[in-house]
Each structure stands twice: as structure tokens, then as C-alpha cells.
Amino acid sequence: MSLQFGPEYVRALAPYQGGKPIAEVAREFGLDVSTIVKLASNENPLGMPASARQAMLDAMADIGRYPDANGFDLKAAITAKYGVPQDWITLGNGSNDILELAARAFVQPGQSIIYSQYSFAVYALAAQAVGARSLVAPTVAYGHDLDAMAAAVTGDTKLIYVANPNNPTGTFVTAAAIEAFLGKIPPQVVVVLDEAYNEYLPAEVQYESIGWVQRFPNLLVSRTLSKAYGLAGLRVGFGIAQPGITDLLNRIRQPFNVNSMAQAAAIAALNDTEFLHKSAALNAAGYAQLTTEFDALALEYVPSYGNFVLVRVGSDDGAGARVNLALLQQGVIVRPVGNYGLPQWLRISIGLPEENAAFIAALRRALA
Numbered sequence: 001m002s003l004q005f006g007p008e009y010v011r012a013l014a015p016y017q018g019g020k021p022i023a024e025v026a027r028e029f030g031l032d033v034s035t036i037v038k039l040a041s042n043e044n045p046l047g048m049p050a051s052a053r054q055a056m057l058d059a060m061a062d063i064g065r066y067p068d069a070n071g072f073d074l075k076a077a078i079t080a081k082y083g084v085p086q087d088w089i090t091l092g093n094g095s096n097d098i099l100e101l102a103a104r105a106f107v108q109p110g111q112s113i114i115y116s117q118y119s120f121a122v123y124a125l126a127a128q129a130v131g132a133r134s135l136v137a138p139t140v141a142y143g144h145d146l147d148a149m150a151a152a153v154t155g156d157t158k159l160i161y162v163a164n165p166n167n168p169t170g171t172f173v174t175a176a177a178i179e180a181f182l183g184k185i186p187p188q189v190v191v192v193l194d195e196a197y198n199e200y201l202p203a204e205v206q207y208e209s210i211g212w213v214q215r216f217p218n219l220l221v222s223r224t225l226s227k228a229y230g231l232a233g234l235r236v237g238f239g240i241a242q243p244g245i246t247d248l249l250n251r252i253r254q255p256f257n258v259n260s261m262a263q264a265a266a267i268a269a270l271n272d273t274e275f276l277h278k279s280a281a282l283n284a285a286g287y288a289q290l291t292t293e294f295d296a297l298a299l300e301y302v303p304s305y306g307n308f309v310l311v312r313v314g315s316d317d318g319a320g321a322r323v324n325l326a327l328l329q330q331g332v333i334v335r336p337v338g339n340y341g342l343p344q345w346l347r348i349s350i351g352l353p354e355e356n357a358a359f360i361a362a363l364r365r366a367l368a
């Protein structure tokens with residue numbers, strides 16, 4: 001028998017599948033890099049804010065030194081913006097880091113983690129990486145069924161992931177529903193409320209999750225600089241929770257998990273409300289542009305609160321892969337979601353108006 005390393009649950013892990021890189025598609029399909037449109041990873045089509053670029057240039061002079069392991073200035077910026085004490089903040093190498101730290105800090109092999117069907121792929125990976133049992137709650141209308149999630153709690157449940165808005169479906173649960181849900185969860189079960197797309201929410205549904213952190217010692221809210229703030233390549237996110245949770249996360253994280261350029265850029269971006277408003281407005285216009293076309297093509301889509309839309313491109317289980325390939329051949333990269341159990345659908349990140357138009361033109365040809 002050949003030598004096998006590590007526990008069975010690690011060997012059984014299937015790595016996260018990201019959006020296809022532009023250079024790879026260019027190589028595979030013999031296309032010019034400059035003609036390719038990538039709407040596959042929910043990135044901000046504006047790129048980074050100019051304020052963050054300048055902050056990074058300034059920070060570059062000190063790159064020979066280690067970063068501030070406690071991220072004092074970045075935490076101060078978060079404190080100023082959200083009104084939480086510094087010892088309620090955990091910085092992460094992307095919010096992905098926060099999601100994984102939570103599984104490592106609170107769950108032992110064999111204990112259970114709850115998340116929803118059709119929710120973010122990282123939850124399943126984080127659970128499996130620590131040898132946890134995943135309890136997957138069924139959805140309603142492609143979104144979180146919080147009642148089903150609360151009902152799934154068992155004696156050994158240690159962690160629950162809720163994405164609001166959810167990726168890849170774009171669904172949203174209201175503040176009232178989340179608050180009622182938090183009231184039902186046993187206090188020893190940690191709830192991670194993953195708000196990666198929070199900044200895109202229209203004012204009328206926006207809510208104050210930080211207030212819940214004050215009331216619920218078992219709540220961990222996670223935020224990212226990767227989406228509306230335009231810094232996906234830098235890897236910065238953060239978690240907000242009371243010290244009982246935050247202290248443990250900070251013990252197990254790498255000491256320098258957020259690099260110094262990223263800390264500097266994040267401070268600038270958090271303070272750049274103009275960029276944030278511009279990003280949200282561009283996203284709303286792009287959403288209207290795409291969904292108008294989907295309506296014209298009589299394609300079903302899930303109403304989205306994020307910077308992407310899930311659209312059904314056919315009624316057979318080969319449809320997603322087939323239309324995806326036809327789009328790739330035309331230099332348009334979107335995200336197939338067969339691995340989420342949605343083989344008839346594609347997830348389209350909202351781009352610049354001309355990128356959305358290029359996608360629509362390619363989609364029309366792909367469906368013809």
C-alpha cells in the first residue's frame with residue numbers, strides 16, 4: 001500500500017474553483033488578452049480606488065519591514081467607521097481568512113457546521129478542512145431558509161455560516177429575519193454573518209449588523225475590501241465580534257496575515273466614500289442593463305442584491321457548461337455554477353456598461 005499523509009477529510013478536499021484567469025482563456029482559445037471580458041469573480045469593474053493606489057505607493061518605501069502585526073492604524077479606521085472597540089476586530093487575509101479562522105477556532109473534528117444549500121463554496125471547504133460534519137439546510141427560492149437553518153442545530157453544532165447577500169445566488173434576507181434567527185440560536189453556537197456584498201445594498205434594505213454584535217456575544221460579522229472597495233488582489237477583510245470570539249481568532253491567525261501595503265490601501269479605501277458610492281451606482285445601472293436583456297430574452301434570473309446575477313441559460317443540465325463554453329470561445333469569462341448544484345445557471349458579475357454589452361452580444365450568439 002502506498003504511503004498516505006494526513007487525515008481522510010483533508011485528502012478528500014476538492015480545491016476551491018475560482019474564475020478562469022484572463023491569460024489562461026487567451027492561451028486556451030487563441031484570443032488576444034485585450035479583447036477578453038472577465039465577469040467571473042465579482043470584482044469591482046472600476047478596479048482599485050485612486051486613493052488606495054496612492055496609499056500603497058507611500059507604503060512601499062517601508063516594505064523592507066514587517067507589517068504592524070496588530071494593524072493598529074487599520075483597526076483605528078474600522079473603529080472610526082463602525083464605532084466598535086479595537087479588541088472587537090480581527091483582520092484577515094481577505095474575509096476568507098476570517099471564515100476559515102472561525103472554523104479552526106470553534107470546531108473540532110466530528111462536530112457540525114451549518115450552512116445553506118447554494119451558499120458560498122468556502123463554507124463547505126472550511127468545514128471539511130477541520131474535519132467537521134456539514135449540515136446543509138435546504139433553500140427557499142435559492143436563498144437562505146433561516147427557519148430551516150435554526151431547526152438544523154444539534155447538540156454538537158458549533159458554527160453557522162449565513163451569507164447576506166448570498167453568493168452565488170444574490171439573495172437577501174431582511175434585517176428582521178436575521179434578528180429573529182439570532183434570537184433562536186443557542187448562545188454557545190457561533191454565527192458568522194458574511195456580509196461581503198453589504199456595501200451594494202440599497203438604502204431601503206440596509207441594516208446595522210454591528211448593533212447585533214453588541215447584543216449577541218456569539219455573532220461574528222465579516223466584511224471584505226475585495227468587492228465594493230475594489231481591492232480583491234490585495235486580500236484584506238475583517239471580522240467584528242465581542243472579545244470572547246475575537247480573542248480566539250487573533251490567537252490562531254498568522255501574526256502578519258495582512259501585509260503592509262494592504263493595510264495602507266484598506267485605510268484609504270474605507271475612507272473613500274465617494275468611490276464606494278460610485279461603485280454602488282455603477283452596479284445598480286449594470287444590474288438594470290443585464291436584467292432588461294434577460295427579460296427581453298425571456299431568461300429566468302434570481303433577483304440579486306450583490307454585484308452579480310444568477311441567470312438560467314437553459315432547461316437541461318448541460319446548459320450551463322454549453323453556454324459557458326460558447327461564451328469563452330467569444331472571449332467572455334463568466335462563472336459556471338454546476339459545482340454548486342446549479343448546472344442550468346451561470347453567474348454573471350456586473351461589469352462596466354461596455355463589458356455588460358459585450359457579454360449580452362456574446363450570450364445572444366451563444367443561445368442562437
Ligand SMILES: *Cc1c(COP(=O)(O)O)cnc(C)c1O
Binds near residue numbers: 096224225226232235
Ligand atoms: C467574495 C466573497 C467573500 C470574500 O472574499 P475575500 O476576497 O476573501 O474577502 C466572502 N464571502 C462571500 C459570500 C463572497 O462572495
